Amino acid sequence: MHLSPRPALGSLSLHTKLMLALVVLVATVAGTSAYILVEHERNRRLVELQERATRIADLFSRSLALPLWNIDRGAIESQLAALSPNPEVAEFTVTAVGYGTVSTVKRKLDPGDAVVRIRPIEYGPPGNAPREKIGEIRVVLTKAVAQQAISGARRAIFAVMTAVVAVLYAATFLLLKRMVRSPINRLEEMVDRIAGGDLYATCPVESGDELGRLAMRVNVMAERLRESTLRLRDSERKYRGIVENAVEGIFLLDQKGQLSEANPAMAQLLGYGSAIDLIATAENDPGKRPFSPTQTEALFEILRAKGEILGLELQLSRLDSTPIWVQLNARGLTEDDGSLHLLEGLLTDVTARKHAVEDLRLQRDQLELEVSERKRTELELLASRERLQQLSAHQEAIREEDRKHIAMEIHDELGQLLTALKMDVSLLRMQLPAGSAALQKADEMRDLVEKTIQIVRNVASHLRPTALNYGLASALEWLTADFSRHSQIPCHFDAKGPEPSLPDPRATAIFRIVQESLTNIARHANASRVDVTLANTEAGIELTVSDDGQGFDIVAARAGHSYGLQGMAERARLIDAQLDIDSEPGSGSVIRLHIRDDSITYQ
Incomplete structure (x- = not known):
């Protein structure tokens, strides 16, 4: 079995891992803190620079008003020269309306490394005359000086943080070496002895901390391991007795089709004298193996998919090539990594039952x-x-x-x-x-x-009816009014709830059903009143046509092949609706059409 190399980090000691974790944690905290401090200092200095630029621009916009009005270039240049030696100054430019640039002070500057403020210069003549814009001042301050100060602050902050991290690392290294590494080394030595078979070895408990409690648990584990070993040996003896005396064939099969173990019942089932002969023959002659390669592959595929095999019937061949039918129940045995390794199965001879079933x-x-x-x-x-x-x-x-x-x-x-x-x-x-x-x-x-x-x-x-183009309710209202006009029988229409929006074939079918109902009433009912109700219920649409006429025998009408009733029923079936007719001689009639709530929208 191929073993992949252990990762580099996994081969490190716990002490080293803790130190690495501490370094990463402290470095992260320190780096984050340093970054926050540097950014705070950077933002503070840039804000101060922007405020200075604003103050200078506001100052010049007031102080240069009179010299610019008088076009006193000397006074303007003297005011600009007073502040131009400042290393933060990149440009002072004074322009006059209708005249252009009057005076300018410029230095070479990166376009993206500047703070620019532009203010209008206004002059207020004596008296009540309104102030007049006579020019503007452009103030550009460079960020280079502030960036130099920020870089110095950054170096100082990072130097302090580095020193703090180094001191914390040294102190933590010594503490962990004394309090963690030495007790762990002693625990490793005792665990190696237990793993080597010395189940009576014990770990000394030197403290009440986590390592001391771990040593106590290792001692408990060793004691329980001794007890488990004794019980395992007893269970193995009992299991061997059950397997050897079982009447069903019990076996272990690997993925190559080779038998790892088999009991005497398995050997007898396949026509061998003993389980040793069965295993040896299957190992030396692959053609004599109980399961063919195709069967073996299929069995393991079932185990991977379902985790077990229950009541699977297979056809096998005995040593003398006689076919037999068996029923297989099996489960999979896995490796430590979870991969399927062996099939543990139980075979029962069902040949006689199979023939009867056939x-x-x-x-x-x-x-x-x-x-x-x-x-x-x-x-x-x-x-x-x-x-x-x-x-x-x-x-x-x-x-x-x-x-x-x-x-x-x-x-x-x-x-x-x-x-x-x-x-x-x-x-x-x-x-x-x-x-x-x-x-x-x-x-x-x-x-x-x-x-x-x-x-x-x-x-x-x-x-x-043209009214169908405006909805089912409008069409039914027109139909009842037309019925009253021609038959002289009062017909009342009532719509309850929102009007449904139905597909044209369904709305037409409902209209025809009501039309046929009213026609039958006019011809046969001898009624004095008709009511047509279109109700929107929670279950869908319910249409009711009722009259107070002489009624009729429904069974006799259907037996007499009433084409009107048959046509109504067929139309209801075509639109997937339920048609109910309730009538008795002398008690009028009620026709109900129920349409389910699916595929119905509401206006």
């Missing part, structure tokens, strides 16, 4: 074949019914699309022509003399055109 499987297969044939026939019937339902849905969609198209054609084409004809008749009527027979005929023609337009609107509305 006979039962043949009979079951025959029965399953017959059942599958029957299921196939049922599936074909279901598929045929589903195709018929899909065809019905497709035809219904086509009919609705045709109605929509015809309604649009009637409304757009015929309606426009009739409207134009009405306008022409009106224009013609205006040209005819009052009281003439032609004028009376024109009035009759206009009334006929108006009635025709109304008929066209009614036909288009019944084919595809």
Whole structure:
């Protein structure tokens, strides 16, 4: 087994690691503190420099007002010369409005290493005249002097920090050597003796600190190790007796397919005289190994995936090449690093049971074949019914699309022509003399055109109500009003909750269901009142159409192939809705349509 080299840090002693940790900690703290102090000093000096630049600029903006007004170049230059020897001064420039630069003092300067202040120079004439800007002063101070001072402070701070770190390191090194390293060396010596087999060795307890408590724990560990060794030897003797006398085959298998251990039952199961012969034959002749390379690889893959093997049936070969069936239960034995090393298994001969199961499987297969044939026939019937339902849905969609198209054609084409004809008749009527027979005929023609337009609107509305374009509630409200107008039966519509926004096919199907319900009521119910309610509940949309008519026998109606009820049920199925009809002779009827809350949005 390949061993990777120990990392350099892992080979260091605890004393060295503690010292390294201390150095890193102190260096980090010291470096951070030094950095903070240096930055504080740097910021302080730069702020002072900026304040000086501001004060100088403000001073010159006031003191140069009169000389600049009088264009007294000598007075201006004398004021600039008073401060120009300052090493922080990089530039003084005085400019006059309409004149340009009057006086300037410049030194070579890095553009990014400066503090610039520009102030206007204003002159206040005598009297109440307003102040007038006559120029400006540009003050540029270099940061170089401040940077030199900051560098000196930085060096001093880092020198102090280095000295502190060195003193702390030396003091800590001596303390750790006396208080940690020497006791640990003694503990290592005693642990090496225990690891070498001297279980009666004891560590001296020299203090009550952590190292002293560690020595006490090492002594307890040695005592418990002695007890564990004795129990392990007793357990090994018992385990060996169980393995040798077991009736199932017990074995250890490595990943190459070689048997590490096997009990007599394992050898007898595979046709060998003893476990020694079984192991020796498998080692000398790979072709005689109980498990083939493919089986071995598969078994270890199962162990890696599931951690154990339970009730796995395998076909093996005995020494005389007779095939046998066995049931395997196994678990994996891992190395210290967690990698899978050996397979510990238990084999049980299930050949007789396997043959009986095969006979039962043949009979079951025959029965399953017959059942599958029957299921196939049922599936074909279901598929045929589903195709018929899909065809019905497709035809219904086509009919609705045709109605929509015809309604649009009637409304757009015929309606426009009739409207134009009405306008022409009106224009013609205006040209005819009052009281003439032609004028009376024109009035009759206009009334006929108006009635025709109304008929066209009614036909288009019944084919595809325009109100559907404005929502289901608007369409149902129009439908109930139209029903009341034509049937002379009061029909009331009530909408509860927010109006749902449904896909056009679903809204059209709901509208048609209500339309068919009202048609049936008008034809058969002999009702005096109809109520249509569109309610938005927590479970979805619930539409109710109720009347106080004579009612009907639902069972008899369905047995008599009522196409109206069948059409309503089919439309409800196509939109995945639940249709319930409650009616008895003499007690009116209630039709409820429930649409689940999925795929419903609200306006």
